[in-house]
Amino acid sequence: MARETPEVNGGSLADIAFLLLIFFLVTTTMDTDTGITRLLPPEPEKDQETEVKVNKRNVLVVLLNRSDRLMVGGYEMDRLDLKAKTIEFFTNPLNNENLPEMEETEIQFPIGSSAMLPPDGIWRGRVSKGVISLQNDRSTTYGKYLQVQNELVAAVNELRNNFCNFHFDMDYEELNTSNTIEGEIHDGIRKIYKMNISESDPKNIGGRN
């Protein structure tokens, strides 16, 4: 009868693995980075004082005062109503004279990409000239400011997504920009619904404490 080979003692293997596990638990983090990406305006040239004339109806002033209260277009407003207000501002569905001017525009989409567009792939419609001016006080809390930014971005995203759903039967989010056709669709939609949010230079606005 052949002698059995002695088994290697595997009892400490568990300890080693636990040690490694605890090392990884300590040195790594779970959080993935998520956030809202925005573009800052470039700093103006020194000698060039740009005073762009904008029609009053084309501007929606969103103001956050130092006690974190929100004023939109001259009226106090709840944060959750801001999205609907922004959508109304950017679409001006009833051609209201107090809402922004709409400009007749033609935008070329890839031919044959949508059944909802004419055969030449050109979308003809109204594009808003509206600009949202976001202002805050130096004492506004950042959390509140980001919530307002979020509502504004949400409004534009919803408009883009609706357009994309209606014309291309797909979510705007799902457009793959490395694909040429989908990239063109993506850029086209961005031209129709622009993220026109301007932030003024910081100043003290004041407000009740």
Added chain:
Amino acid sequence: MSKFRKKEGKGLQKINTSSLPDIVFMLLFFFMVATTMRETEVQVRVKVPEATEVKKLEKKSLVSYIYIGRPVTHVERMYGTEPLIQLNDKLISDEGIPYESIQDFVLFEREKLPESDKSKMTMSLRIDENIPMGKVDDVKQALRRARALIINYSARKEYREKGRQR
């Protein structure tokens, strides 16, 4: 005699632990895959706000981090309790608007990127939700001056019920 010994050996039965290493290794691999290495020690307390429209930051190599928050306990002794700015792993304690520190920081980080990616450099702003905007505005002004224009306001994903969304 032999009968007696046999009885004693049977008294305590050992639990078979041979599968324990397998289980632990499985856990280990899960954590290795699901987590990322912590690169910097954050010396300010940051609780980022919640938002619904957040997107994942895709290319980690293009991202530099700016933290703004009140210092953690062991840093408090040196710097006090006023909000501080941390650039990647360096705390700065400038008075006024930190133009120079941020300019240097941006140049340094931009230098590390390959030529083709220099214009895509993203600044991730991880800012505590209770920080007053004054400090944030200062940083934004400094970033504008340093021409680092792509910024990302770090936020956690907020799930909102449809009914609440007006």
